[in-house]
């Protein structure tokens with residue numbers, strides 16, 4: 001799909017749990033862009049992050065991150081990555097933020113004190129507070145600041161805005177936009193927030209029930225998914241042959257047909273002599289809902 005350089009390659013990765021299987025996952029994350037992983041609760045987003053960081057092992061498959069194979073000696077690799085996990089690490093609760101930062105500054109060769117202090121200031125974090133005494137949002141802000149202070153080549157953010165108030169959220173968006181300005185930095189993030197994905201992401205990966213349903217260029221995706229309202233008339237069209245067909249239902253005297261390829265679908269309607277009475281653009285969460293429905297049908301068929 002991409003001609004660009006990639007920073008993450010996932011090939012045939014499977015991880016099996018008792019009640020859940022992730023994969024087989026195929027994924028290429030392009031360098032210099034923000035890629036958002038979007039999927040419902042329990043779809044495998046955090047599991048994928050943990051695999052990429054070698055915090056858990058796959059049962060099958062191979063992964064490379066920043067050109068290095070995941071699973072080898074990865075000390076140097078981890079120094080090039082910033083990671084915000086889905087949940088803060090409890091065993092660090094007794095540390096003051098400044099103690100944790102001092103530890104990180106020794107560990108990361110790229111640590112920049114000025115950058116760290118600027119992030120603390122922007123996120124209004126008091127570093128003298130113990131991590132366990134921070135509110136959820138404060139802790140999240142600190143984790144983001146810490147993940148970015150060594151100017152990593154790759155940021156892995158697992159629902160970074162979870163717990164952030166609207167002001168902190170805007171700061172995070174701005175901080176991430178600035179981080180991307182250099183052009184050679186890459187973000188892979190999981191998010192449930194439509195507005196966040198719309199503002200930050202260049203590419204969107206949908207994951208449902210452990211299956212990656214494809215990677216889409218955000219603008220193209222949001223331009224091409226529509227619900228078309230079509231006069232039922234006397235003829236019954238074979239909706240499934242409509243380009244980009246996803247689902248249809250009868251709504252009064254009309255059919256509502258969802259397509260992921262609106263220009264071709266409209267051409268098809270004209271050829272079939274079908275009259276379109278209305279068109280409605282689908283939002284990201286509507287698209288995800290349709291994909292989840294389809295995945296459920298596929299699993300039960």
Ligand SMILES: Nc1ncnc2c1ncn2[C@@H]1O[C@H](COP(=O)(O)OP(=O)(O)OP(=O)(O)O)[C@@H](O)[C@H]1O
Pocket residue numbers: 017018019020039040041042043044045046047048086
């Ligand atoms: N160590 C484990 N043992 C057993 N099951 C696990 C383990 N880790 C994850 N799972 C299961 O894998 C599935 C995916 O979980 P995961 O945390 O990756 O989802 P998620 O997409 O990040 O969800 P959310 O949006 O709720 O954060 C869940 O059903 C979870 O119970």
